[in-house]
Amino acid sequence: MQRSIMNTVQLTFVSTLLTLLVLCSCLDNGLVRTPPMGWMTWQRYRCNIDCKNDPDNCISENLIKSMADKMANSGWRDLGYVYLCIDDCWSLKKRDSTGRLQADPERFPSGIKNLANYVHSKGLKLGIYGDMGNYTCGGYPGTTLETIKIDAETFASWEVDMLKFDGCYSTSEEQALGYPKMSEALNATGRPILYSCSWPAYQGGLPPKVNYTLLGNICNMWRNYDDIQDSWDSVLTIIQWYAKNQPVLQPAAGPGGWNDPDMLITGDFGLSFEQSKVQLAIWAILAAPFIMSNDLRTISQEAKYLLQNRLLIYINQDSLGKQGALISKVNSLWVWKRELVNGQYAVAVMNSGTDGLPKPYTTSLGLLNITDCSDGYKLYDVFEKEYLGLFKSGTTINMKxxxxxxxxxxxxxxC
Incomplete structure (x- = not known):
């Protein structure tokens, strides 16, 4: 018992010391001054490694190259979707003779470095997945405290541009040491690598277990909550959690560091057209990363129409970097507001109800506390791509x- 207490005290001291060191040497990589945009394998393709029977949809360099081609040739890259990210299940289940992670040679015969070269030749950036633990969530080799340095150097040598660092198969104490240590190791490589941390999601997403000041110093983005699933229930649950906890979450976000409610599932199977608009609108209000997980080879025109909406992207990518918030909720109507640069605003009115006809909503700029410009404001419906007119503080705004x-x-x- 006494030895156990001593070990706990020593680990707490080391963790505190490392935290202080990291605060003095933070992840100063200059990246993602606006929320990152791109594409990721996980939600749509999970851990599909069956390339024999499903060659078009297994986690492989062929999948990544085909998505790179689509991102470059179908307008995605030019709108800002530039990160192309491999999630779990890309590696062999053992390290090489020098202790380095290695890609599965059957599914990635060219290796990650050559794949990065291909992605870069398309004007895109390559992301890769790791896990702070003994194993990844899919059962592949994880990154322990002892292998953080060699893994960071490996990713940098492959010219990777983003690391998603998960937290399966590790303790809270190991995470408290490992996530800051990986930040320091990535910095030490000299290569700017976007660092996406899953740490808060494994600690409930809230203080006192989660220190958002520390996260802002070591990570570029961080998963706060549960994995998104391909369903409206999942999207709504995430929205509800962010609304409930916005006093803690909103101040944590800003240029260079973002709350991450998880991937965009527009273009998959679980959301209707209207529900897809809800996810996109609220993610834009939250200044969330726009990381898609869908099949860009077969995506519908209506899903592409939503995801490539220039005004939606303009709102999401606003340089002020201020996360919006829920400002009122009456029954099923939720009103969200985000302040943008140059006195601009975005307002989302969401109907969470499933009953009957569209719900009427009446407001004004005065009621929304948008009154700085006495000459009035121009209003635009983002998804309908319509100019609605000039409104002053007391002018009635009617919606359904x-x-x-x-x-x-x-x-x-x-003004």
Whole structure:
């Protein structure tokens, strides 16, 4: 018992010391001054390694190259979707003779370095997955405290541009040491690598277990909550969690470091057209990463229409970097507001209800506390791509919001 207490005290001291060191040497990589945009394998393809029977959809260099081609040739890259990320299950189940992670040679015959070269030749950036633990969530080799340095150097030598660092098969104490240590190791490589941390999701997402000041110093983005699933229930649950905890979450986000409610599932199977608009609108209000997980080779025109909406992306990528918030909720109507640069705003009115007709909503700029410009504001319906007119503080604004739908407005002062 006494030895156990001593070990706990020593580990706490080491963790505190390392935290202080990291705060003096933070992840100063200059990346993602606006939320990152791109594509990731996980939600759509999970851990599909059956390339024999499903060659078009298994985790492989062929899948990554085909998505790179689509991102470059179908307008995604030019709109800002530039990170192309391999999630779990890319490696062999053992390290090489020098202790380094190695890609599965059957599924990645060219190796990750050559794959990175291909992705870079398309004007894109390659992301890869690791796990702070003995194993990844899919059972592949994880990164222990002893292998953080060699793994960071390996990723840098492959010219990877992003690391998603998960937290399966590790203790809270190991995570408290490992996540800051990986930040330091990535910095030491000299290569700018976007660092996506899953740490808070493994600690409940909230203080006192989660220190958002520390996260902002060591990570570029961080998963706060559970994995998203391909369903409306999952999207709504995430939205509810962010609304409930926004006093803690909103101040943590800003240029260079972002709350991450997880991937965009527009274009998959679980959301209707209206529900897809809800996810996109609320993620834009939250200044969340726009990381898709879908099949860009077969994506529908209506899903592409939503994801490539320039005004939606303009709102998401606003340089002020201020996360929006829920400002009112009456029954099933939720009103979200985000302040943008140059006196601009975005307002999303969401109907979480599933009953009957579209819900009417009446408001004004005065009621929304958007009053700085006495000459008025121009209003635009983002998804309908319509100019709605010039509104002053007391002018009535009438809306009807479809069940499990949203109206996203862009508001620009004429002053």
């Amino acid at each position: 919001i479809n069940p499990t739908g949203v109206i996203l407005s862009f508001i620009r002062p004429i």
